[in-house]
Amino acid sequence: MEENRQPQIYQSVSILLDYPTPNLVEQTRQCVDLLKTDYPQAAEQMTSFRSFVENTPLGRLEEVYTGTFDISPACHIFAGHILFGESFKRGAFMAGLTEEYQKHDFDTGKELADHIPLLLKFLGELESNDTFANELISDCLIPVFQKMNANFEDDSPNPYVPVLRSAIVVLEGAVTNGLQG
Numbered sequence: 001m002e003e004n005r006q007p008q009i010y011q012s013v014s015i016l017l018d019y020p021t022p023n024l025v026e027q028t029r030q031c032v033d034l035l036k037t038d039y040p041q042a043a044e045q046m047t048s049f050r051s052f053v054e055n056t057p058l059g060r061l062e063e064v065y066t067g068t069f070d071i072s073p074a075c076h077i078f079a080g081h082i083l084f085g086e087s088f089k090r091g092a093f094m095a096g097l098t099e100e101y102q103k104h105d106f107d108t109g110k111e112l113a114d115h116i117p118l119l120l121k122f123l124g125e126l127e128s129n130d131t132f133a134n135e136l137i138s139d140c141l142i143p144v145f146q147k148m149n150a151n152f153e154d155d156s157p158n159p160y161v162p163v164l165r166s167a168i169v170v171l172e173g174a175v176t177n178g179l180q181g
Contacts, residue, residue, distance in 0.1 A: 007124040009034050009170055014120035016049070016163050017069075017077070020061040028053050035166065039173055042166035052159040068160045075151050075164075079144045080114035090114070100132055116144065120167075134175075142171050 012031035016024075028050045035043035053061060069077040076082055080090035097113035100106075106125060111118045119141060126133040145168040152161045 005034055005038060006174055009038070010120045010124035013163070013167050013170060014117040014124070017120070017160075017167070018117040020053075020058060020065050022058055024053050024058075024061060025050075035170070039166070039169055042169040045162040045166050045169075047162075049159055049162040056159075064159060068158060075148050077116050078112060078114045079116050079119060079140055082144050082147050083140065116141075137171050137175060142168065142175070145171060 009031075012027070012034050015027045016031055021027075028046070032043050032046045032050055035046060056064075068075055080093045084090040084093060094113040097119075098108075101108055101113065101122065104122070104125065106122050108115075108118055119136065123133060123136055123141070126136075145164060148164050149161075149168055152158055152164070
């Protein structure tokens with residue numbers, strides 16, 4: 001890998017895992033283009049998601065997103081919920097994340113600290129040799145995406161499955177290639 005596109009890839013995947021906007025078609029195309037060079041397997045998986053967003057009205061995209069991430073607790077969009085459930089450990093985890101965000105002057109907007117798209121955006125802003133980036137990937141994001149992916153069969157009709165599968169490929173690839181941030 002000549003140029004480290006990892007931060008852009010994290011940002012791009014985070015957008016696809018966030019609530020759909022009218023820009024989702026273009027954002028999905030950009031993500032697939034970014035993945036082609038370093039993660040061709042993930043780019044190939046994402047073509048079905050791209051096709052889905054290109055052919056689905058925004059209102060339906062919002063319904064599918066809500067059904068996938070907000071209604072189904074097995075695939076919740078909050079890392080702390082997936083890792084710890086509703087326990088004091090989630091609160092401690094979120095407090096630690098908030099501290100890291102503040103250390104790096106990272107604006108979380110109105111999102112909870114453990115919102116998965118927010119974590120990916122933050123990861124995209126960290127340096128590749130940042131210890132916290134390594135921990136965030138290994139101790140949080142990889143286990144979270146493994147649990148999310150385990151909720152779907154390989155032939156699942158859910159259109160977000162390729163995004164979830166691609167995310168784990170990117171995160172595991174970053175660890176293997178030493179390109180966390």
